Amino acid sequence: MNQPDLTKGDFTLPGEAGYEALTLRLAEKWGADTIRDSDGTQLSPEILESGHAIYSTVCLVRSIQSWAREHHDQLQQNFLMSFPVVADKASTTIKLLDGYYDEQFTVNWKDAPKKWWQVFDRTTGKEVAKTKWSVNPKKGTVTIAGTTPGHKYTVNFLALRLWEEISMYNHLTNDWGDREHLAAVDPMQPAVQKQLLKFLERWLAEHAATKVVRFTSMFYNFSWFWGADHKRLRDVYSDWGDYEMTVSPRALKLFEQRYGYKLTSEDFVNGGLYNSTHNAPSRRYCDYMEFIHDFVIDFGRQCIDLVHQHDKLAYVFYDDHWVGVEPNSARFAEFGFDGLIKCVFNAFEVRLCANATGVKTHELRLHPYLFPTGLKGEPTFKEGGNPTLDAKNFWIDARRGIVRAPIDRIGLGGYLSLVEPFPDFQDYIEGLLKEFRLLKSFHAGGQPWTSPVKVAVLTAWGELRAWTCSGHFMPGVELYSVIESLAGLPLDVQFISFDDLVADGVPAGVKVVINAGRAGTAWSGGHFWENPEVEAILTQFVQKGGGVVGIGEPSAYPQPGQLFKLAQVFGLDRDSGERLANGKYKFDAPASGVAEHFITADLPAGAELAFGKDVDGIYVHGPETKVLAARDGSPRLATHEFGKGRAVYLSGFTFSHENTRLLHRALFWAAGQEPKWSVWNTTNIRTEATCFPKSRKLVVINNAGTDESTVVTLGDGKTTKKVALPAHGIAILDV
């Protein structure tokens, strides 16, 4: 292998007009091949003509404001549920937008309310007949006749959105005063499509210097409904993966034509839960997602074709208006995008980006962004900040993923001028980029080694939400922590849905299935466990020698006397409160800490499991269930041999060095692969090793902010190497 040039290329620098000299100096120091603008900023001619590739952002649905102002009926809309009102007499009036932010929403009175809206008696759960209610557009109300005192009522209504959410968020966060409120037009309207294509054609012509068009993103933002009281309840509802904000009467009509059945407002409103990605989705909603994905591909493709006609490349941002884009979908390639850009905090997001097929270029936008303050308002690029340390800490998280999966480019975002007073940051990024380019060169030489423990993560979403749950990391959702752990481990991981499982069984080669999450969630599976085939397939898989790792409330589907459908496989179940009269088997468990076992071998002596807010009320079936740790009589870590296979149960999970190692070992144990454990593994849980067999390189990374030494066992399972690593450091060994 030739030594790659580690000083140049694969880096996108955010240029800043007015700081041309700095821009070009750092472009040189950091080896940038590309200079970008940011949403709403422009690059100066000096930069545009500097010989770097130019990369320009465009957000189509926000692009035609003057037209949008004149065509409010062409704005995007969604169903909202009015906040419940309790009747105290036989007639009840509901002010629809009460509690909602009226600069975001306006009621859509124009598309026949009687046709599209629904009124519910939420006490009975039944719809109120359309003849029983009437609208008053002037007052913004619906009045329901024949209400039962003591019952509560809600109205599902269509609301047009006057202010596009990213514009709204930036405007209000940065106190932009009377700067224009940008609105998002509805790309499903034929008139809008005409306008957008016209705009794009002109924009492309005007951006002669631009090589890469970065779409932010396609057409529909993730769902984000704001409340009236920004201090107390700003986010009435927000979900990174929900398609709520794609709905319109036109969409519903087209859906009905295509799918042969009608969706109702309640399919979207769902008692106020909407269709949160975290909850197991209905079949109807899945159909609707497919319908929108199809449309976004179709119209998106027209836009991308235009870009290509102008000899430019089209990249798409994997956030903001990404709904319907679905880079994890097999159809993503149909767009014809050239690149995908993901903003990353964590290793799982690196894997999410790398996981998309159908684009040539996978680019990461690293943190910290070049802003004066961080996400929680803490100083970064200003007095009191330590952006270099921030960059190191973000890097060791992302690097775990980069070592495991090939990424083509990285970049920064924000205001470049802010880095000027931080020369150590400038130097650190220079080194970071060399490290990135080196790792990329190893991937170019061939895939990193993976252990024989092939893993499938079973969720309601399967591959469609592989390597994510619903956007950036959220504490309390076990699966985020699980995928963050997995993202850096030398394992072949795939994501399967219950439909996949029922259609094809456990995929060939998979040794262990993970099911992790709380009852009812998309991650545990919720109603998908109703299908007895799911239980039968997984039970037989373990009977015949497979492994399962269950976390939290795996396979939860409440039935009398049983919560976990795989209770017999795990040798335990959860009492959700109905078993007060049922005795519980008295198991043996250590009074504190964890029992000695292959799975717990790397935990510090005497340490308690730190699983965050984990599940209680677990009871075991009998002596075959070995409890390795328990609290208040409820097992937290247990193993169970079942048939020829094995099951491991964890009552919760948070991302940490300890838990990553615990999970890694649990997967090996469940797969019955303990003898092969040591190969390419490290003794120090704050370090991880990756072997690139083709390149004959061993990469050892220190995931901690402290100096660490570790011992790596080589591929023969015997030879060991001792490696000393500085804080945040990396070592490359020839093997």
Next chain:
Amino acid sequence: MNQPDLTKGDFTLPGEAGYEALTLRLAEKWGADTIRDSDGTQLSPEILESGHAIYSTVCLVRSIQSWAREHHDQLQQNFLMSFPVVADKASTTIKLLDGYYDEQFTVNWKDAPKKWWQVFDRTTGKEVAKTKWSVNPKKGTVTIAGTTPGHKYTVNFLALRLWEEISMYNHLTNDWGDREHLAAVDPMQPAVQKQLLKFLERWLAEHAATKVVRFTSMFYNFSWFWGADHKRLRDVYSDWGDYEMTVSPRALKLFEQRYGYKLTSEDFVNGGLYNSTHNAPSRRYCDYMEFIHDFVIDFGRQCIDLVHQHDKLAYVFYDDHWVGVEPNSARFAEFGFDGLIKCVFNAFEVRLCANATGVKTHELRLHPYLFPTGLKGEPTFKEGGNPTLDAKNFWIDARRGIVRAPIDRIGLGGYLSLVEPFPDFQDYIEGLLKEFRLLKSFHAGGQPWTSPVKVAVLTAWGELRAWTCSGHFMPGVELYSVIESLAGLPLDVQFISFDDLVADGVPAGVKVVINAGRAGTAWSGGHFWENPEVEAILTQFVQKGGGVVGIGEPSAYPQPGQLFKLAQVFGLDRDSGERLANGKYKFDAPASGVAEHFITADLPAGAELAFGKDVDGIYVHGPETKVLAARDGSPRLATHEFGKGRAVYLSGFTFSHENTRLLHRALFWAAGQEPKWSVWNTTNIRTEATCFPKSRKLVVINNAGTDESTVVTLGDGKTTKKVALPAHGIAILDV
């Protein structure tokens, strides 16, 4: 009022043969009017002829052992669910009694299995066709044909019980070796009835000296299924109120004739949950209880008539074989019992006993029992024990109830000889009895004063399980603690069911309704909340000025986007995990401790609420909900004004001085009766006051084991009296 004689009467002493002198000395010292035997012991002639009333125990269903041994088909039986077996091929064999204690159970092969049993595929939840399975009595198995590998199967089968549970418990606890295993015959069999009446007739004739026949109790024990492994899982299932052990083919046939529909084994087995009193009961099971109650009254009445024909009194023990007796039922009087005896640990059990109408005499069996060791094996009447302190501590718990509700007699149980070395105990009981007789005399003068805050406790069981949940106190069941608090408060408390509520609304005069328990339980209400009328009635009750106090998961009935049916009334709800994408209103709450409020006024400054394992995930609807205490963002104590009424929410409840006061004040606040708070209340939460207006006596009790002083406000709401009380002490003031 004449000064009553406080030295004599209303006391039942357990006599002991061989200790005649002691028996008679203590009978004199303690003023016993009655001397009892215990189950299985005999009194000597010296005691029988001492001039005291004699009280003898009899347990009919255990009384005819030689006949029972020859008529195994006449023993009591019940449905059992075999432990689940997972199929790994197309035929699956289940050993029915695997995991069960085979000295308790034997399979009933004689009553056609195909008629009475059911086999379930618990993976699909469906019954397996009767043509698909066959029995093998020799092997004790059922073999199911056509099983699906990976599915789990269970058999609901009839098991005869060879060993009556109280006999079994005493035998095994006391290592009785080869002493006879007593069996219980089934009183619904005509042949058994004949035998029992014959036995009773003879027994009555033989017990000429006996004045009171104490039945232990009628015919059916509470449910208690033992496991094979007594160390690890002795109690597979046990429930003080479940009618499982009354079932037989005969009962099912008679039920069908009467009710016009068939019950199945699954009506009893219920996926292995059986019909735990803690879970909301089905309509079918309630019908069955009524059917058994009717039978127990009918045959019980025949036995009691016999007793009366022999000029004796009939008392019944409110434990052990009490199933079907139902002293809280309006029909209890039909038995014709003369007395009811309740073994008590707690104040609520005093109220439970006092609550029964239809008997003249309500008698308590106090703790400690005269045994060498207590219930947890700790020493009592032996070296290292302090039975006097034990007696004081039990007494202050029971006394709270005795002050509030009239009890006619008290008694002790166990081996009298054990008290000989404890003269201080002998003296303490002498004083305790005087205290009891004095309180009884106050009740005789007229009811104690109750505040204007009339309370109804709403549960699935209503009055039928008033002042209990399912037997003695169980930690973790909020309602036990609630009723223990209520048992000593100057409130008029009634218990209503959902059926009562729907039929009659909130009872006249009730100011506050309490609903306390976890989702799905009989205490919260479970499926009874499905009926929208329940929500409507209670919502209107509060709209019009009523109060509700909700504890734990009040009104819980899961619907999309909503758990508490009364969420709008409480101004809050619980997120059971489905609202990750729904924003939560940011409320104000103190960072620690509780906010100042009428409800919290008596809590020690800075103290945290101690509610045991309380409910988390509570979110509030808006600023109208005032959060007085919260933890990890989840309210623990909150108030909400709704319509003209008020709601108070508590996330949990345990019995303590602090929480009793908190509940008392919460009820006053919910009723809008704060101005009347001080009347007959104490300032010191470890003390309580009761006014007997007719007797013009004020009773002030110290519920603590420390000396306390307190200030009581008199009936005018102004005048106060300072009272100093020794540990466990009582003061009687003229008012």
